[in-house]
Amino acid sequence: MAGSGSRGRSARLAVAVGGRVGVVPWWRTPTARRYLFGYTLLAPAVLYVSLLVGAPFLFSLYLAMSDATVGDPVAQFVGLENFRAALESTMFYVALRNTLVFTIGAGILKGLLGTTLAFLLLQPFTGRKVVRALLVIPFTLPIAISVLGWKWMFDSQFSVINWALSRLHLIGAWGSPDWPVWLGQPHLALASVMFVNVWRGFPFSAIVLLAGLTSVPPEVIDAAKVDGASFMQRFSKVIVPMIAPILFIGTAFDTVFTLSDLSIVYLLTNGGPDGATEILPTLAYNVGIRAGALGRGAAISLFLFPLLLPGMIVLLRTLRRRQD
């Protein structure tokens, strides 16, 4: 109240002396008002990120540095002990290796398939709108339902994939040595969970890319064609540089989603057999929630953070440089 009174007196004073700049308070200058307006607009987003991302992150950091259990969350500080415990475990290294293979492998495949699909969908053909709509189905289906469908298709006894391959005489009948056990043979099991992730994710990559491609002015492409640029040259020298910001954001999103994808592995194999598909999210869940060791589970899940951080920094800095 006192402040507002003071502001009123200042305003009156400013009028009385005929517009002397010195008496205008700093927060009423046009620059300050612009800043204030900008920060006010930004505040909801900052608040949202702080509450929904920052707070859980800090809480998981607190858990990771404590001996918290599900029944005793108010725990003692143990420093980096939980991280040390994870690094002493052989299972952790297996999960870390699988996580990297899973993320990088699935990322590359989604990139390749998504790009191919985006270019195909860019071409005019009858029913293109319907195909584009159908494309999003894998991404929009509830994950539990689609993964259970794949579980049946990968079943060791009743697999429709094996049945089809067998009918095509590409493999023997059930019980023969070349009958694939998709979720049972270590490399096949990891490939299978990656495949489901790719199946689910590559339409997203295609749509992101498609959005970028449609934003490229056709005149630019035509000019490149007139100049004699091949398809690959047009793609790498014209299209990619123009849609790079969209590609960066899409890649960042996809990497985060893949690296933290618990559902597919949990529902298909739960990390088995013998850790062949164990990834950091499943290990963290089984240790932190199912075994109740919250601190150690949080530490395992936070190993994802240093894995992601450098990649995200590089991506965002590149993006900013391009904008500058």
Place this chain on the structure above:
Amino acid sequence: MSDSETAPTDHAPVSRRGFLGVTGAGVAGASLLDMLAARQAPAQLKGTSLRILTWSHFIPAYDAWLDDFAKKWGDQNGVRVRIDHIPHLELPARFASEFAAGAGHDLMQMNGQIFTGQYYRHLMDLTDTADTLEKKYGKWMESSKSAGQVQGRWYAIPDFYIAIPMLWRKDLFDSVGVSNPQTWEDFRKAARLLKPKGHPTGMQFSHCNDANHNWRALLYSFGAKETDPSGQNIELDSKETREALRFAKAMFDEGMTAEVFSWDDASDNRYLASGVACWIHDAISAFRTTEDTNPAVFKNTYMLPEAAGPGGLRWNVGEPVIWAAWKFSKNPQGAKDFVVAIVDAQKEAMLASRGYNMPFLRDHYKKPMPGLGNDAKLAVLQEQDKVTAFFGYPGPMSPPAQEVLTTFLIPDMFTRVARGGPIEDVMKLFIGEMRRVYAKHKTG
């Protein structure tokens, strides 16, 4: 205890406080007995509500019965009962979120994954309820106590366990001259002879509940132990463990196919029902599924409580199911009364579950047991309590034992040996992991 301390003797005068204490306890005890006999809660329950969290039972008919039972119990006692069924693997996450929020269900069921040790400081002390039930229905199974007890107090009430017996095809066994299988060696022999005829066996070498039960049953029946009885020291590094691993490797090579590395909890059910398996080691839900889907196979499917190891030991590893209530439960009395009512209705529960729910209290094993006693094949399970152990055996179902269970260290040890890993190296690796888990819980 307090009664005996304050009760007047011949030589002591009867004080007003002592008189009131003794008579008060007597009245309360009599009321409780009346209440139990009438299956009706006291008046203060009227108008309250009771929220119950439980799993989706593998026998859907049991869930229908439980929902109906709860409704009738609620109507009788003036309590609004609501039961939420969720998949059993989702229960631990739900417990964690309810505890963190300090709000949730008034009564919850832990299934297979036992969290009494982790949460007991925040669970209602149910010792009086456990004692009352023990007086009424005989002793609790000794091996079950660690599911509900911490430091001698009961924080959860065992409801039932799931037995995982041997289910074997008599017609196939007869065809290879193994007519009365009793030992693991008999089952290995049958699988060896029947696999070339298109009838292999299978036990999960994967990350699922059945893998945890099945390989532990083999391990314990061979005389191996996870820990000492105190649960403090790991005792898995033994010649019995080596023998069990050697046996499992031979049984896999001779009698199974690589499919078992991908199996989940239902795969062996399907293997039996499809007519392929010569035997499986599974809950009787597999028996019931086969009854419903393949009567010809069902006709020839028989049961053995557990196969015996080389020393004659038989240890079946059951899946315990227990009731617990948070201290922040809004209806603690309702939770207790409901648990008592459900144990009182054990016979009906066994019938509703088609013999699936095995009781924890001795008197419930009086023959003929409902759902089992009148069925020639299932009747062999009427002494299942004598051969049932639980994870961590002979130690308690403690938090570190739970972590060893949920990280699948035992099935993974068997898997690696089945895939050709050298037994000594594999044991060193996995027992090392177990030691790290137990050490963390000691220091943590």
